[in-house]
Amino acid sequence: MAAKKNQQPPVRIxxxxxxxxxxxxxxxxxGGVALPHTAGLGGHSDGDVLLHAITDALLGAVAAPxxxxxxPPSDPKWKGADSAVFLQEAxxxxxxxxxxxxxxxxSLVLSAPKIGPHAGEIRSRVAKLLGIAPDCIGxxxxxxxxxxxxxxxxxxxxxxxxxxxxxxxxxxRKKR
Ligand SMILES: [Zn+2]
Numbered sequence: 001m002a003a004k005k006n007q008q009p010p011v012r013i014x015x016x017x018x019x020x021x022x023x024x025x026x027x028x029x030x031g032g033v034a035l036p037h038t039a040g041l042g043g044h045s046d047g048d049v050l051l052h053a054i055t056d057a058l059l060g061a062v063a064a065p066x067x068x069x070x071x072p073p074s075d076p077k078w079k080g081a082d083s084a085v086f087l088q089e090a091x092x093x094x095x096x097x098x099x100x101x102x103x104x105x106x107s108l109v110l111s112a113p114k115i116g117p118h119a120g121e122i123r124s125r126v127a128k129l130l131g132i133a134p135d136c137i138g139x140x141x142x143x144x145x146x147x148x149x150x151x152x153x154x155x156x157x158x159x160x161x162x163x164x165x166x167x168x169x170x171x172x173r174k175k176r
Contacts, residue, residue, distance in 0.1 A: 008097075008098060008163055009163070010162065010163045011102070011160060011161060011162050011163070012061045012062065012099060012160075012161040013061060013158065013159070013160055013161075014056075014057035014058055014059070014060045014061025014062075014157075014158070014159040014160075014161065015056075015057055015060055015156075015157070015158050015159075016052070016053035016054060016055065016056030016057030016058075016059075016060060016155075016156070016157040016159075017053055017056070017154075017155070017156055017157075018049045018050075018052040018053040018056065018154070018155050019049065019149075019152050019153065019154045019155070020041035020042060020043050020044075020047045020049045020052075020152065020153055021041070021042055021043065021151055021152050022039040022040070022041060022042070022151050022152065022153065023039055023040060023041070023042035024038060024039045025039070025040075026039070026040035026041075026042065026047075027040045027046075028040040028041060028113070029041070029046050029047065029048045029083075030048060030049065030050050030108070030115070030118075030122060030153070031048070031050040031051060031122035031123075031125055031126045031139075032048065032051060032083070032084055032122075032125040032126065032129055033118060033121050033122050033125050035113055035118055036113070037112065037113045041153055043073065044068075044071075044073040044078060045071070045078050045079070045080065045081040045082070045083050045086070046080060046081065046082060046083050048083035049108075049153045049154065049155045050106060050108060050122070050126070050155045050157070051083035051084065051086065051087050051126075051129075052067055052083060052086065052155070053106065053155035053156060053157040054087060054090075054104065054106070054126070054130075054157050054159070055067045055083070055086045055087050055089075055090045056090075056157070057104070057157040057158065057159040058087075058090035058091065058093070058094050058101075058159055058161075059090050059093065061094065061099070061159055061161045062093055062094055062097040062099065062161070064090070064093045067086055067090075070086070070089060071086055071089075084129055087129055087130075091130065091131075094161060098163055098164055098166070099161035099162065099163055099164060100161065100162055100164050101130055101131075101132050101136070101159060101160070101161060101162075102136070102160040102161060102162040103132070103136040103137070103138070103159075103160055104126075104130070104132075104136065104137055104138065104157065104158070104159045104160070105138035105140075105157070105158050105159075106137075106138060106139050106140065106155060106156065106157045106158075107140045107141070107142060107155070107156045107157075108139070108140070108141045108142070108153065108154070108155050109141075109142050109143070109144050109147070109149070109153070109154040109155075109156075110141070110143070110144065110152070110153040110154065111143055111144055111149075111150040111151075114141075115139070115141035116141065119139050119141070120134075122139055123137045123139050126139075
């Protein structure tokens, strides 16, 4: 099902990965939800590892520049920023390319806190941010068995985009 020249493929896949180190004394935010924990994720913006991986998956799906290129960590403007801002920009680019999100799947790899009790809330929040139903958001959490990354949170995300049908008939009718 190779796309012809100048013709967009009907579906596009996107993949994103991110990791952040735990730092004590800062709030923990995953998937736009504040989670009770002794440490938060340091680094770029609010350190929301899941939203960053989703953002990169969306950007990758439409072959846009990655999150680090659009929002350089070196730019003080993004220090402590709400990662939902990055997600909004990625969504804008997906829409401009003529696509909508079909579904998304994710894996979180972290030793603590337990994600299970918060999974429903995270899925709802992410669904709301993306404008899709919570049952189109997969969220799995794993402990880093044998990885030696106990002080790190890792997120992997795969996303499927479907082309939005252009309403040619509408504009054609208007012209007449
Ligand atoms: Zn990140």
